[in-house]
Amino acid sequence: MKRFFILFILLFSLGLGAQENTRHKNVPLSTVLTELEALYDVKFSYNAGTIGGRRISLDLRTVSLQGALSRIEKDLNVVFEQVDERYYTLKNLELKTICGYLKDATAGHPVEGATIMNASKGTGTVSDEFGFFRLTNNGPSDTLYISFLGYRTLELPMAKIRERRCDTYTMSSEGYVLNEVVVREYLAEGIVKTQDGSIKINPQNLDILSGLVEPDVLQHVQLLPGVESPSETVSGLYIRGGSPDQNLILWDGIKMYNSDHFFGMISAFNPYITKDIRIYRSGVKPQYGDRVSGVVDIRTTNNVPSRIQGGLGANMTHADAYLEIPVSKDLGLLISGRRSITDIINTPAFNNFSSKVFQNTSITENQQIFQPEFSENREDFYFADVTLKLIAQLSQKDKLTVSNLFTTNKLDYSFSDMDFQIDSSDRLNIRNLGTNTTWSRDWSDKFSSRAQFYYSEYDFDYNGENGFFDDDFSVSKENNIKEIGANLRTDWTLNKTVFFTNGYQFFSNQVRYLLADRGFTESDNQNSPTHAIYSQLNYNKSSAWYVDLGLRANYYTALNSAFVEPRIYAERIFGEHFRLKGSAEIRNQAISQIIEFATLDFGLENQVWALAGEDGLPLLRSDQLSFGFQFSKNGWNVDVDAYYKNIDGFTSFTRGFESTENVFAEGSSATTGVDLLLKKKINKYATWLGYTYSTTDFTFENLNAGEPFKGNNNITHSLTWSHSYKWNNFQFSLGWRYRTGIPYTRALGISGENENASIEYAALNADNLSDYHRMDFSTMYEFNLSKNDSPIIGKLGFSVLNLYDRKNELSRNYALFEVFDDQNNSTVELREISKFSLNLTTNLVFRLSF
Template identity: 30%
Template sequence: MNKTLLCLVFYIVSIAFCNLTFCQEPSGEKPLAQILLKLEATYDVKFSFETKTIEGILIRPLPDELSLKQVLNHLNSITHLSFEMLNSRFIAITQKEIEEPVSQIQRLEEVVITNYLTKGISKTNNGTIKTNTKAFDILPGLIEPDVLQIVQNLPGIMSVDERISNINVRGGTNDQNLILYEGIRMYQSGHFFGLISAFNPYLSEDITISKNGTSAKFGNAVSSTITIKNSDKIDKNRSGGLGGNMLSVDGFAKVPLSEKTELQVSARRSFTDILVSKTYDAYFDRIFSDSELNTSTPTNTLLAQDERFLFYDFNARFLYDISSTSKFRINVINISNDLDYSQVFTTTDNNFQETKSELNQTSYGGSVSYSKLLNQDLNLSAQVYFSNYDLDAKNNNISNNQLLTQENKVEDFGFLFDASKIVNESINFNLGYQFNEVGVTNFEDVTNPDYTSFVKEIIRTHALFGEVEWYSISRDTYIRLGSRISYFGKLSEFLIEPRFTVNYKFLDYFRLEVLGELKSQSITQIIDLQQDFFGIEKRRWQLANGNDVPLITSEQTSIGLSYNKNNLLVSVEGYYKGVHNITARSQGFQNQFQFTEDIGHYTVSGIDFLINKRFNDFSTWLSYTYSKNDYKFNQLHNGKSFPNTIDLRHVFNTSLTYNRDKFKIGIGFNWHSGRPFTPPKDLQDNSNFTIEYNAPNSSRLSDYFRTDISAIYKFKPSKGISAEVEASIWNIFNQTNIVNRYYTFDSDNNILDIKNKSLKLTPNLSFRMNF
């Protein structure tokens, strides 16, 4: 708890320091964002805009005696923006430029909180959180706008083992998240087996996260929804960028082909198969330290080891504005991780033996979409997508004289039709139909003893969805009501899933938010034995079959209250979440339930708290989450509840960032209580060649504590070229944190205590040029 107090003291001192030193208002120009906040309070109005629209605009403070009309006329004259009164209270801010080739229909989404944690992160009235990577400022430990690292800074979202591929949203497992890249469902989200986001941050522009109250348009996932989109605007000029860090190099380009077409491409490749850095060493130790790559047996001595690891990703997007009312888009994505390694051993008879193994993880997908605007208030759109995920492994286990070959493959094809109708400025309807076919193949071949298995399953799903959005005339109240009706063909199951969102503003600076949803999921991950896929990637996708793997369902509700005034945001949100029909094999038990098959559920109840204060160039925030996450299975633990494997009761984060002209720096502290594990009753007792365990998840790991720092410096080496130098240190104090603990046998049947350690001190350095 001393570390918790340290974080709290740091936060209090940060606020006091900023108040004493930096709270005096400058006499010169101020960011337009600050001016708008003051105008909203003075004239009781609300400005609606995209964050990037006002980015970088500085103006002098306006005289207090001006009327609202005079203020808007003045702003119209001194900026390149248009300020339009939609009604007595609502003002829209847009760019002053020639009308876009496609006058895309606008839904009733409104940003209600800007700079939610830092610049570029905002919250909307429908409960979603949006991140604009182009306007993104800085977060401690990050030097690049890594999509899935950013979301882990939000209250209620984290990874219990630091892996991108294991994001836990309000107690849910990673496979319960829906991740869509331009409408393509992604079954692989990380590089370096989970430590780095697989989505290039310099082409991805808008990320939307929904923890609850999800739009009825999205289905087949019982936890969160994360959508990733690239720029949808055809630029007149070419642009691009090149960069690299201590793991990889990357580049992107936007190339207008004509007035109506544009090509966007990005690529990234690691150089870890050629050059090894300190960052690579830290990542390699984190992933492979407890795998077969770092082990020897008493009868075999490891003489040499040679590993070759690389990752790459590629994205391309083609934009075609057919006319002023219709557009056509094509997207493709390819992601890959490849590991090949060989080992040379001496055997008991002093001979040499060499083994070669490999692990390849690949995803590719594509989507084609078309939209048409009719009568200025009706928009029709259609999309077809395909997603393929393939995990291949060949593991040569010398200790057991065994060759294991495995493949896990997912093929996902889908079609979506969507119609949106604006009735008036207060009401919008949305209706649609979605068809989805998912096939999962699992292949396994083992020698000594010889065994082969090949299983392929398919589920086809039909879904109708609809919702209505409504604004009060004063724009203080927003309501979205919707429902999704799904039919799962193979399972012969029919589900109705209502969703709702209510957002109410009162007393000028307070907002009440109530969210709720029912959801379902037909695909999940099972977790194999400890050494499958070298102990690195043990997860395999599997479809529901209506028997031992049922259809997962969930319900969630939350209520939140926020206060936002004078650059001070305080919010608190309580929630309840229940997820049913989970299987024991999907939970990663590493205790007496490791080989047990059973069906059960987990329930989570918790509170998310956030306070954020901005002082001119400084921003500081503190978040705290308390949650209680418990299992209950039909047979396990005699049907009694016990803590979830990823239950973290207390999570505390605090950060201070500084942004001044060309220089940015941020420092942050991260603390959470330890996750549960199950210790043996006696580490020395292996007489029955089994481990006798205590009650499941009855003990907890030590508290986790980490401090990160990052800095960015921007400059212009020449006309038309901008550059950035970025540096970061993850776990700056090199704190040893245990993120998982389990027990197994060695080759002599002695009980081993395995402790998975978090990333140690990990530096990174990046240089980028944009043109």
């Protein structure tokens, strides 16, 4: 027994020694190869000069033979070739340097800013203004991917590339012919004009824009001529005379009923996971329905990531992070999250945003009326959004994507005055939830289909209590939308010039609202299933004509009516530089926002979504025409559009005329305008001028004696002048905005006394606020933090909004206040209530991407 124990100890010690010998740290490669030969009974044939003094760290206990060989190949740039089951040869991996020039396949001009990526090594570069690029240390089995917004991605296997020769590579327009890009750099790099009349924005390739410290999905839209935001919010977009609730906003095919954070200061969509944004100001395709104004179609990537990549960053209002994860070769995940940091750290940017948002609300009025030393207040506010997307390449012809989005804004405010024993509170919660599943299949080179199923939910909940009036005073508002939908679509390429699209859409809205104010209650709960079929015939004859001819038919169950919407967009091309364009369309909308005055004391979010019905709100119906031309040559871009839009079905409740608060009237609006864009690029400097002349008139039979008057959103003149410049790793942008003041209804005085007092008004919207103007500035510095083959890109940005601190008046209305004298006698006083623009506001951002 003793001998057996000694033998066991001896064998165990030898085993430990053997295991220890297989743990190598910075040893010559020849030593590791000798160990592998002993462990696996193999032989390596190589020239001693090939491996030279190369050294490696490797634990042979934790890897197989193939794992060890793969690790050596990756770390030391060598390659093993298996001769038979036992013998291997070892050779140096010949790394190549590739260079070349990228040119547009049609126009022949250089493609600047294209990304050249070696996915297997994680290295990459960008083409310069001449389309030139150079990338080193590429293995013979690697593949380069060359991509740029608006072009098909090029795949270049290194095995087919000749080293030391800079070839020219041509890039063709991506997708079908209807996606052809007309202007590669419409306003700035990352913004292009497509042949179907839409504007396409890629936030990831976008140059910085004045006033923006980082990309914002809905801020970019406001830079286009014909798009205004009189309230300085991202969601308050008036597109060629239409109101914000008349815009169709889609995120991965999901209808969005709330598109902002922080009450309009920030968009609710993370720009760093957004692949592109398509904006239609007119000439909308028949696949887009149930809105009568603009379309903002936001899409995330549909490609399975080839490697883990992502980013994180923070500015002075929020922080975010995202990841693209390849679960397998055919399965990927996209995850992102953003959250405000305002409940953790107080920044100047947040304070300025708060001052603008909460002005003339109960939150600021309490702080102004009562002395801070005798009162207490609590203000808890945050916003957040989370996205999760699954991308599955089921086969070469089939792809499945599942997109999910959740956004929330929550405010919990309370105030108490210890002297007067007065308490008040405001609690607000806004949530938006959406999920979409899409299956797409390419049945052949000429025929494809797509099936989409989605669910969208919007939930608004407000409760307010105010001890200034009485102990039982409370106001509440609820607004909830639950929408399910399906979209079945087919695309058929008939020949080189004709493309045919057909589809069926179904969506059902369950819309509910409840208003409760001082014993008064109003509620509504409706369901409106809608069926639609649509067809579009696209004719594209290169260098001659481009025509989109569409037809859409809707059946609204709640109205028991069907409506047909013909649409056409056409371009006549004259040579390479000039084209005429025009569009005509009819569109309908069954859901819109109405103004409610129950929560007016709170001062925020006093609108609710409501459905059109046979006994309720009318259906909105729009007729639109546009005509213009475009010229592009030698860095010049001129784009002119004249348009006319008529919308029937307006009500005084949807437009919110304060002077006619208790009067219900139905009417229409008419908008006539001209949009002009003039842009010039000289090397690294670019400047563009956007100008809009527009008039919007309202006509209501029961208002203003039936005579037309200026619409609430009428802005006669609007001008944006922007400059951008690149220098080494820096970008600079400076912009100036000007517009005429919006109309308002002036108060003349008070009629009646005390409880019977009321405000007397002048003619509706007969006066205008002062003109609006401001200057914004931004700069960005980009740097590489990594010294290896996996780049870590850092960005440091700085922006200034309202550079010369202009105090712009955004709105003006009036209210009656009861005031008391020393003898406690009360009188009624008329007060002017104005909202002003954002003060001079600076912001900083720091980001890392990998």
